Amino acid sequence: MNLSLIPADLRPIAERVESRQRLSDAEALQLFRSDDINALGVIASRVREQKNGNVATYILNRYINYSNLCLLSCQFCAFAAKKRDAHAFERSIDDIVAAVEESLSSGITEVHMVGGLHPTLKKDWYLDLLHRLRALDPQITIKAFTAIEIRHLAQRIFKLSIADTLAILRDAGLGALTGGGAEIFDAQVRDELCRGKESAEEWLDVHRTWHKMGGRSTCTMLYGHIETLEQRVDHLRQLRELQDETGGFTGFVPFAFEPQTTILAHVKSASAVEQLRSLAVSRIYLDNFDHITAYWVSMGLPLAQVSLNYGVDDLHGTIMEEKIFHMAGAKTPQEQTVATLENVICEAGRDPVQRDSFYRHLPRQRPTVAPATPAVESELVCA
């Protein structure tokens, strides 16, 4: 690391990072408060380089939201609906299976599926859905359900322990847990934003249980609403502690709150600098995480590309159909092509590599059907 690019007040932190020492919460807070975004990028890039060299990854995946009916009404959520609401939806198993089947020809390796806390769907519906998706392609990873969905299924639907519920879902085809629902762990923030949702301990316990069964998951942080910087650091600390305990998190995916169509529409959106700062501090502080993902759905692909110089080593995936952020007002596209993802990685001077759900590198796959816009494939800027 070129220490001459680091201001004097951050140099002790940079030196500790260089020698791979763990940062304290106070040091993370100091980084969050720093105005020197370029210095944060230099330090975060060093950690990223130590862990991932010059590689930046992406995944071919398909998002599915099976329903937005939800028993809860979290303040930041524009996705959830009650049955009477005009924007309520519920997809049939046949419809979901047909959508995934169509995407298989694009070479997807993952189905990413979440929904609300559905008031009436039965145990057999969930298991039938998993069985049918698994039967479509035994190789595909079904990454599904947030921790709060797992608790809902365990307590209200399956009426079993978290461990027994996870075991049944795994046997039916569940391959990985999603990281959603973590929001900000602080109890006061959760009480104001999402009363009735699981506590931090309960969120962490679902992931702990899954990890101890040999499962893997990602984790998230929804920031830029009512939380303080101290509460962001506290959130990161709790994730780092669970990772010390289980090693089960494959990657961390922070995203900024999208206020436009939510009850919190008055909240100012996180700026580009704030998003880069949050990614960089996360990369530096979470020393036991191998991967930091930029979620282009919320931040936009141009900023996600820039974030490759602020600690990010993964640009998430093709996605194909996203509802949660778009119903909250996101103006980003619904999907990205492989060519686009590879191009933005190449333009940033990094080596693009396709990955699976567990961030393992894959040989690049060509879709078995011609892309809708063939010219895009021939416009790759790297060989």
Ligand code: SF4
């Ligand atoms: S964030 Fe999840 S649990 Fe909360 S209202 Fe939205 S769908 Fe329901």
